[in-house]
Amino acid sequence: MSFNDSALKFERHPIQTDVVIVGAGPCGLFQVFELGLLGLKAQLVDSLKAPGGQCVELYPDKPIYNIPAVPVCTGQELTDRLLEQIKPFGAGLHLGQEVTHVERQENGRFKVVTSAATVFDAGAVVIAGGVGSFQPRRLDVPGASEVEGKYLHYRVKDPRAFADQDAVICGGGDSALDWAVALVEHARSVVLVHRRPEFRGAAATVQKLYALRDELRADVMIGQVKELSVVDGVLKSASVLGGDSVVRRVDVDQLLVFFGLSPKLGPIAEWGIEINKKQLSVDTEKFQTSVPGIYAVGDINTYPGKKKLILSGFHEAALAAFAIKEYLEPGKKVHLQYTTTSPLMHKRLGVADEATAEERKAAGAR
Numbered sequence: 001m002s003f004n005d006s007a008l009k010f011e012r013h014p015i016q017t018d019v020v021i022v023g024a025g026p027c028g029l030f031q032v033f034e035l036g037l038l039g040l041k042a043q044l045v046d047s048l049k050a051p052g053g054q055c056v057e058l059y060p061d062k063p064i065y066n067i068p069a070v071p072v073c074t075g076q077e078l079t080d081r082l083l084e085q086i087k088p089f090g091a092g093l094h095l096g097q098e099v100t101h102v103e104r105q106e107n108g109r110f111k112v113v114t115s116a117a118t119v120f121d122a123g124a125v126v127i128a129g130g131v132g133s134f135q136p137r138r139l140d141v142p143g144a145s146e147v148e149g150k151y152l153h154y155r156v157k158d159p160r161a162f163a164d165q166d167a168v169i170c171g172g173g174d175s176a177l178d179w180a181v182a183l184v185e186h187a188r189s190v191v192l193v194h195r196r197p198e199f200r201g202a203a204a205t206v207q208k209l210y211a212l213r214d215e216l217r218a219d220v221m222i223g224q225v226k227e228l229s230v231v232d233g234v235l236k237s238a239s240v241l242g243g244d245s246v247v248r249r250v251d252v253d254q255l256l257v258f259f260g261l262s263p264k265l266g267p268i269a270e271w272g273i274e275i276n277k278k279q280l281s282v283d284t285e286k287f288q289t290s291v292p293g294i295y296a297v298g299d300i301n302t303y304p305g306k307k308k309l310i311l312s313g314f315h316e317a318a319l320a321a322f323a324i325k326e327y328l329e330p331g332k333k334v335h336l337q338y339t340t341t342s343p344l345m346h347k348r349l350g351v352a353d354e355a356t357a358e359e360r361k362a363a364g365a366r
């Protein structure tokens with residue numbers, strides 16, 4: 001069990017809940033729904049600033065084709081639909097804070113603490129932490145830490161902030177290529193720096209970038225940034241070591257680095273749960289970890305035959321919800337009820353009136 005002293009020093013009055021869900025990726029979001037159908041309240045926490053996990057952080061605009069009954073939707077659309085679906089259950093959403101500490105208390109309940117000193121008192125915990133907390137792979141050269149956040153960025157919040165700026169973008173994947181092409185419309189100059197002539201991103205975007213270079217609207221340099229020149233805290237230029245061993249200085253106002261995100265299991269590894277190759281071992285009946293009362297769904301868990309797919313995580317969330325209901329209310333029989341026909345489900349979903357109106361309409365038609 002980990003202790004984050006700085007967080008605990010300022011900890012607030014605990015939020016009482018049935019379940020804390022660590023991670024607001026697709027599986028964490030759907031977990032709220034499955035718990036809600038069984039009448040259990042949940043609080044969601046994610047270290048990212050937006051819900052959606054990998055779908056939003058890594059591929060918001062890319063189409064997903066294997067969600068049952070949804071022939072195609074983007075990562076962002078899937079997240080928006082899940083958020084819509086869980087609305088009736090009023091789960092608390094605590095973003096931009098990492099769960100740092102999970103501890104079973106003497107009364108069997110769990111004390112859960114975040115990096116923002118939010119404290120929960122929960123009956124059970126579901127870890128839906130995916131591949132862990134995402135951390136951008138950083139540019140590790142002299143001058144970088146001095147300008148991070150002001151002149152060196154690992155994500156673009158608003159492309160308009162690059163207006164009239166000399167932008168240098170590092171990386172060879174989709175993010176670097178997409179932003180290089182997009183920022184041509186905003187920045188004064190755009191230079192993409194990549195260590196090899198081959199790119200990992202979409203061929204069409206590479207072509208677009210080279211077309212922009214031919215029109216003298218962007219440039220591509222093969223090499224690696226080795227040093228940043230910073231004067232009075234302001235980024236001035238980057239030294240790029242080329243494949244030909246020549247170092248070239250490039251003027252830069254804003255530097256964007258897209259070296260990918262490296263997932264870190266982070267504090268989850270310190271909660272005393274059995275870990276198998278950076279994943280949490282669970283059983284396939286309850287999706288419970290080695291610690292009773294702590295469950296794991298989605299990419300973070302492992303069991304024989306596990307496939308890291310969103311639909312697998314949805315199934316796991318459904319079974320985990322039934323197991324948690326039994327764990328929190330032992331001995332109480334939990335009946336499987338259909339959302340189509342059960343008045344209790346309609347009540348929990350907040351559609352009781354609509355459902356009754358539909359029934360009346362159907363009866364009138366008979």
Ligand SMILES: Cc1cc2nc3c(=O)[nH]c(=O)nc-3n(C[C@H](O)[C@H](O)[C@H](O)COP(=O)(O)OP(=O)(O)OC[C@H]3O[C@@H](n4cnc5c(N)ncnc54)[C@H](O)[C@@H]3O)c2cc1C
Binds near residue numbers: 058
């Ligand atoms: C490029 C790409 C394309 C893909 N395409 C498909 C596809 O077409 N179909 C498909 O089924 N799957 C696809 N996947 C896989 C799919 O995205 C994952 O299976 C899915 O995102 C797993 O969901 P999750 O909720 O388990 O975890 P994640 O989406 O990883 O979300 C986990 C969340 O937990 C948070 N977290 C972790 N630790 C903590 C902590 N201590 N405190 C607070 N928050 C924490 C993280 O910040 C993250 O937001 C794709 C993946 C990639 C990378």
